[in-house]
Amino acid sequence: MMIVTLLTLGSGCGERIADERGTQARCDLHDVELQEGVIPIRYGYPMFAPQEIEGVKRFPYANTFRFGGCMTTSDSPKKARIRFCPKCREEVAALNREYARTVLIPVAEYRDRVQTILGEEAFLNVRSCIHYTKNQAVGFEGTVASEADLVRLKLLAEAANPPQPLIWDVKIIR
Numbered sequence: 001m002m003i004v005t006l007l008t009l010g011s012g013c014g015e016r017i018a019d020e021r022g023t024q025a026r027c028d029l030h031d032v033e034l035q036e037g038v039i040p041i042r043y044g045y046p047m048f049a050p051q052e053i054e055g056v057k058r059f060p061y062a063n064t065f066r067f068g069g070c071m072t073t074s075d076s077p078k079k080a081r082i083r084f085c086p087k088c089r090e091e092v093a094a095l096n097r098e099y100a101r102t103v104l105i106p107v108a109e110y111r112d113r114v115q116t117i118l119g120e121e122a123f124l125n126v127r128s129c130i131h132y133t134k135n136q137a138v139g140f141e142g143t144v145a146s147e148a149d150l151v152r153l154k155l156l157a158e159a160a161n162p163p164q165p166l167i168w169d170v171k172i173i174r
Contacts, residue, residue, distance in 0.1 A: 016077040020066060027061045027085035034061060034083035041068040041080050049136075051099035055092040061085035062092040103136050106163035110138055113160045122149045131167050139167030147172060 017038060026033055042065055055062060063084040068076065111128050118126055126142035140157065144150050150172055157166060 015079070016075060018066070018077040018080040020080045021083050024061075024083060027088060029059065029061065030085055030087040032085060032087055034085055036081065037063075037084055038079050038081050039063060039065050039084075041066045041076075041078055043068045043072040043076065044070060049099065051095045055095050058095075059085070059088035059091045062088035064089065064092060103163075107136050107138055110160065110162050114138075114157055117153070117156045117160065123153055126153065126170055137164055137167050138162060139169060141169040143171050143173045145173065 018041065021036065024034060046067055055064075061084055063082045066080045066082070107130060111130065114128050117123060118128060122144060123142075126140055126144060129139050129141055131137045131139050140153070144153060150170055153170065154168070
C-alpha cells in the first residue's frame with residue numbers, strides 16, 4: 001500500500017502536490033540514479049494510447065504521469081512529485097515518435113484525403129472518425145440514401161489508400 005503525502009508548494013497559491021517519490025533510488029532497468037520531478041495527475045476515465053500502455057509496462061520508471069482515479073474534489077492534487085529515470089523517459093519518447101510516424105500521421109493524412117469525398121451530396125450525412133479504442137483505425141458513420149451510395153462510398157474510401165482496415169457504421173435510410 002502506497003502512502004501519499006500532500007505538500008503545499010508554490011508562492012502563496014496553495015497548489016497541492018502529491019508526494020509520490022517512494023523509496024526507490026535507482027532504475028532497475030538502466031541502473032542509473034532516479035531524478036526528482038513533478039508530473040501531472042490524470043483524473044476521470046482514462047483513454048490510454050497503445051504506446052502509453054507499452055511504455056508503462058516496458059519502462060516503469062519513466063513516470064510521465066499519474067492516474068488519480070475517477071473521482072476528484074476541488075482540493076485534489078493536480079500534480080505529483082515523483083522520481084524518474086531519464087533513460088526510461090528517452091525510451092518512452094522514442095516509442096511515442098515511432099507511434100506517431102507509423103500510426104497517427106498516416107491516419108490523419110488519410111482522414112484529410114477522404115474529406116473531399118464526404119463533401120459530395122450523397123455523403124453529407126456521413127462523417128469520418130478515429131476509433132481510439134481500435135488502434136487508431138479510421139471509421140465512417142452516418143447514413144446514405146441507397147445501397148449504390150454505400151457501395152460507391154466504400155470504393156472511394158478504399159481507393160484513398162487507408163493505412164489500415166476501415167470500420168464501417170453507415171446505414172441506408174429509405
